[in-house]
Amino acid sequence: MQESNVDLLIIGAGPSGLMCANALAGRGFNVRVVDKRAVGVVAGQADGIQPRTHEILQSYGLMERLLREGVEIHRNAFYNPGPSGGIERIERTAAISQPTARYPFTMCRHQGGTENFFIDAMRPKGLEVERSTVPTVLELSADSGSSELRDPAAYPVKVVLQHLDRTENDREVVHAKFVLGTDGAHSWVRKAMGIKMDGGHTEFVWGVVDFFPDTDFPDIRARTVIHSIHGSILVVPREGDLVRLYVQLSDVDLKLVDKQTNRVDKGQASPEKLIETAAKILQPYYLRALGDVQWWTVYIIGQRVAEKFSVEDRILIAGDACHTHSPKAGQGMNASMGDTHNLAWKLAYVLRGWADMSLLRTYEAERRKFAQDLIEFDKVWSTLFSGKPRTAQHDDGVTHEATLSAFRRFGGFSSGIGIRYAPSIIVENKHQDCASKLIVGERMIPHVFIHTADAKPVNIHDLLPADTRFKIVVFVADVTTDVGAVPLRGLAERLTAESSFLRRFGHGNHLDVFDILCITSAERDKVDYTDVPEVFRSHWSKVLVDDIDYAGRSGGGGFAAYGIDPKSGAIVVVRPDGYVGTVAPLDRVEDINAYFSGFML
């Protein structure tokens, strides 16, 4: 059998695997991605993309395409049974209530469309998915605690791959430094490693159907929760005038579930029946399908999290392989992509020999906690959703107030904006006070600043691309006066000293590892980009001012939004994944040095 070595073998080319593959493509790593499917997903499946995921996609330059191809959902609507027996609207609200979301809406794009964002971005960087390929053997060659496992240059994982589209020479051996299993809820990798799933299945059975509707229902283009006396549905607008309906199946339909496998017998259901049920629930409005149904399925909600996310930090799992939950809050694809966005830069640092293997431990710590929270959220949400509405006959039913209150309470969570990673070697909040609103462990808050050199307004998120570099963002008082200029000169000296992390962990050219931005509270028209010491202007675009743009449409108030005293300033360290790693006063470079010493080599 042919044998070869790779840095990273990714098994499963869904959103989770592709997020990781694209993040590492073209960066000098030897990465392969295999998938058992002969072709990609063409319709249906996961579709909801939440605000934090928009920001992550933007950090890879992919958001422009999502905006073009996906559908924006700005509104939630809620319906309950009315006095006449038909449904009536209770309320319309914003789909997203997080004020700092850069993109204040949720989006939908069918899973295959989202996968293509990555596939098309990877191709020019020389990485393509190898399809019709499955692993048949997966082994860790070294014992726990062995030196081989601690050596990031070793190839301790052996995988046998089978190419289903070949009749001879269909098997090969791959020796990998790391293997990532992103092969879905029924993950072969997870099972091969004997990783257990904690949790169980609910008793809620739902059907989901994508089609073009003909209807007089006025909220068909909102994300609409409908409780009726005939059951419940969730309406989710889809791209290109499609609509997705999640239809709660009746108790009778529960017989479709095989109690052993918790799988649903799809043969007993049909999309026509789902739409018929939905039409009954939607009364007094009418609903018909135009043309063929695009995609449909029936499922029972599982709520489970893997007991661990890796074996020895060499064989890692992510996405649906780690966690399954209800699709109705639109979280699945987001959690999956979030996993590998979190993991990719850590793998890059370890593979380059820049960081200790212990950095990989933070992947499980950060993402398993998130997955557990997700299940808790999902339990509340699914129960509310599947419960009967409160009516005269059911005074123990679910009230609209309970639904809405849950919706708001979990808004930060479901949008992804509110995710906060706990203190660790890469989350250090001892100086939180110096940037009181930039919560260490949360994502950097987007805000518009102005280029000092050309007065162009730019969202700071666009200066924080997911390029595997840490971003050192220095906020400083007006540099045209001594209040700003003096401390900035002092900082420049400390940053260029022997002891500085730039020198110690910069690997020759510190700009390969760290990008440096400088934001001053000076006035837009009075400061020059040449007013800051050279270390802060590797390029003219790296010097910014917290002021409004010429058109008066954006910018200004950044120091206040971040809780940074304009007189004192602050150093903000943004991780390669866009999360605030630590903050410190301008005169505490030693604490930044200590932060990086905690995991960098």
Added chain:
Amino acid sequence: MQESNVDLLIIGAGPSGLMCANALAGRGFNVRVVDKRAVGVVAGQADGIQPRTHEILQSYGLMERLLREGVEIHRNAFYNPGPSGGIERIERTAAISQPTARYPFTMCRHQGGTENFFIDAMRPKGLEVERSTVPTVLELSADSGSSELRDPAAYPVKVVLQHLDRTENDREVVHAKFVLGTDGAHSWVRKAMGIKMDGGHTEFVWGVVDFFPDTDFPDIRARTVIHSIHGSILVVPREGDLVRLYVQLSDVDLKLVDKQTNRVDKGQASPEKLIETAAKILQPYYLRALGDVQWWTVYIIGQRVAEKFSVEDRILIAGDACHTHSPKAGQGMNASMGDTHNLAWKLAYVLRGWADMSLLRTYEAERRKFAQDLIEFDKVWSTLFSGKPRTAQHDDGVTHEATLSAFRRFGGFSSGIGIRYAPSIIVENKHQDCASKLIVGERMIPHVFIHTADAKPVNIHDLLPADTRFKIVVFVADVTTDVGAVPLRGLAERLTAESSFLRRFGHGNHLDVFDILCITSAERDKVDYTDVPEVFRSHWSKVLVDDIDYAGRSGGGGFAAYGIDPKSGAIVVVRPDGYVGTVAPLDRVEDINAYFSGFML
């Protein structure tokens, strides 16, 4: 020789010809585009793209790409001689001062890059440029006033084309309904038709050079006007860190000009000499070129307008073939694209038999007036620019105040935003009062409204694509009350009556000719898109509300911005090129009928 028929033959594939070609591509017309150059422009040439042109590009779906590939210029800076002999900054100002500009900045992209926007958009619509092809014969076969000339289905123009890249069968005869000459300042088409240019040449000789600068000059990324005791330069930032300098040549260099041809002997100049001159002017700042110069030229400013823009409305000229002027106000490519954006839909209507041939007369009327105004503007601007700065020695020199005042005075003009077409068969302002700020003959003012169905904020410009359709935009009071509902029902009846322009000029399906939008002053969460009569909702996205979006970031105040009384409403007719054609009260559909009767068949 091979003979063939075409609807339209475009001679010259610069920005002007390509704008027209792309506008008509894929719409069922038989169009050919030929160009003498074997390859497109690869660097330099025209580059400035102004705010109105951004809006026009957006109406063709091309602005996203310009934003990605071009450079935004937000700032002007002005320098004069300082007391020490070197230059010093007088002021920084906004590059664009028009408050309604959708994109409040100017942009640069080299001409070939801009041409590629069109070439790449045309290709999937089946239209490609035929290169290395020149016309050698151009004849109008019919006499003035003949019935053939009045018949839009006739082919009265004969062109012989020569294919320079063929050794045999290199000539062919093309019979065209229309020919468009967009073959530049030395237009063969113009000369073949004997069309004279009015105006002359200035005495100002300038050099222009594109290069990567190494400099400590802080305004190298602004559009900077520098008057020094050593001469004047204009700095224009370019994409990818390039900079363009326009360098005024000294009186000595005037000897480079051939007084007969008004062409400059480029052999006597060099880019090194231009940069050396610029470096002297920039003192006390230093300036050097990094690497090779990208492009350069030397030229004398001509300020001329063609005496007419067509021969019998069958052979038309546009762009530099019609008007030449100084490049320093960044107008050239904009005026050229504006010409054919104005012309394309008129050709479409005549070719389809939807409008009378007289519609084409408005092309020259609207665009020749604009070109004449452009020359007047350019004369003032060039003189100020080329004049010596006022100093102790030159108290008759140009003051900064004079420069800045001219800059502001002509801001509406140079941005393209302020262009106003005079009353004509397609510009009817008798009811101007009912939308007092939507000036008839000016471009529709961009504003964000909210989709009634899904609460998505959308700029009205995105609902007015350059798809050759007239847009009928109905502004109406709150349709959930009788104040709005009653007049809207009345309007619906009149619009669907036999006498309505929708019936008379709708060619079977009025949506092929007219798109209809309805904007109500109702509250976002209280109105349904199903609340308006069917004629106003060909799609759910056609019904909008003048209210703020859920995030509170855009929308609201549209009736006020347009000067429309929210109680009375108004009908606004937007031409296919985005200019307001006419406005009328809701109960004056007969005046809209009369407007379209003036030129539609």
